[in-house]
Amino acid sequence: MNADNVIEVAGLHQRYGEFEAVRDVSFEVREGELFALLGTNGAGKTTTMETVEGFRPAHSGTVRVLGRDPHRERRAVRPHVGIMLQEGGLFPDLTVAETVDLWRDIVPGSRPRDEVLEQVDLADKAGVRTRQLSGGQKRRLDLALAVVARPRVLFLDEPTTGMDPEARRTTWRTVRGLVADGATVLLTTHYLEEAEQLADRLAIMHRGEIRVAGTVAEVLAGHGDRIDFRIPPQVAVADLPRVGGAAPRVSATSAGPVATYVLTGRSVQAALRELLDWADAGRLELAGLRVRSASLEDVFLQVAGHPAVETEEANR
Structure with missing residues (x-):
């Protein structure tokens, strides 16, 4: 593994029976950069993301996060990783503060609750039950749980779904701040403007393959x-x-x-x-x-x- 790379995917294949959802996908994410993985519906980006997150083993090919296999060596990788899934699993009757405190009890090295809520612009919602939050506020709470321990590697799967334009831009500022603080981020999004605004580099998948990759300028060139x-x-x-x-x-x-x-x-x-x-x-x-x-x-x-x-x- 290249010392500058935090994530390396090489020749990844994933199958569901006879259907090959991911075909020979390769990319790397360097330390301290934000890499956006884009794709058409059914392109295979969710399967790729789940493999890199360690939720499923690679059918063939190699996946490394911080130099380790995220599935087989999950116990070693997990303390250094924050994951924001497409859909969170919040307890509806807990308040925002109680939700963060519950997560802080589970995750070692957690930051103070008020600091985390301030970072995602939810400090004024600390006493509100999660079922009373808007869709965008729930996504910001999902982000808070993902960054509660200041992870080295952050996976953001459709992080701004359900947000209005103002909340989306607020979240962009938060993500930029995380990258500025040294986090390495792998992001998926359906908002192309989001990728243009945030990504150092990106790749676009279609039918299980990466069709184009590079910086935004490189992708647009030609x-x-x-x-x-x-x-x-x-x-x-x-x-x-x-x-x-x-x-x-x-x-x-x-x-x-x-x-x-x-x-x-x-x-x-x-x-x-x-x-x-x-x-x-x-x-x-x-x-x-x-x-x-x-x-x-x-x-x-x-x-x-x-x-x-x-x-x-x-x-x-």
């Missing part, structure tokens, strides 16, 4: 700048021009069909000038015209096999 606009009602899709050598992709929206040009390795300024010259010649107004870089959502949809429909394909 996916090109975008020019898009709503197609004027008097323009047929077949009459849209090629811009910068690229054919448009057309997608349906509530505001009408939208044309998108993906400019990989081409000058966006020259392409925009070419498009505006075409519009001026036809006396067309390009409503909603914008120029943007590729987003993580663009990459995710491409990996998932759901890009916007190509004009050329639509005309066949």
Whole structure:
């Protein structure tokens, strides 16, 4: 195991009978970084996460957390790990304070309760029974239980599900603080903005395999700048021009069909000038015209096999 890596997964395979849910997955998480594991529904990321957390043995391949097998050597690994599952198992009639105290009695090396509740912005809910908490507040309490002993490695499985935007950003600040304090974090999320905001590196899984991985900048590189606009009602899709050598992709929206040009390795300024010259010649107004870089959502949809429909394909 590389001394800089806290988590190493190499050639991981997981099967359910004849179905191979995880196929030759490899990645590593370095000390003090946050790694986001993303994936389409059924991609295998939950199975991968459960294996790294030590809840199931690897069918084949190797998994190491802090240099040890998290399943076979769970007793050695567990004191250094905090786990926030997708769904917690809170006792509904205990207060928030009682819940944290119960966990502190179980976990060695626990921090003071007030310190933990302050960290997850639940200090004012200490006397409230957990059944009275909102969904987002319950998730923050789950996070409190995961970090009560200041773990070296933290697994966060969909940590902000059920939170409103303000609570989600508050939780992002908490997670950034944990990483700044030295925690190594492996996170899964369905919120792509969350991954963009938090991840040092990330991987996107599809059908049991990692299809793309790297820093956010590396993942976005090569996916090109975008020019898009709503197609004027008097323009047929077949009459849209090629811009910068690229054919448009057309997608349906509530505001009408939208044309998108993906400019990989081409000058966006020259392409925009070419498009505006075409519009001026036809006396067309390009409503909603914008120029943007590729987003993580663009990459995710491409990996998932759901890009916007190509004009050329639509005309066949």
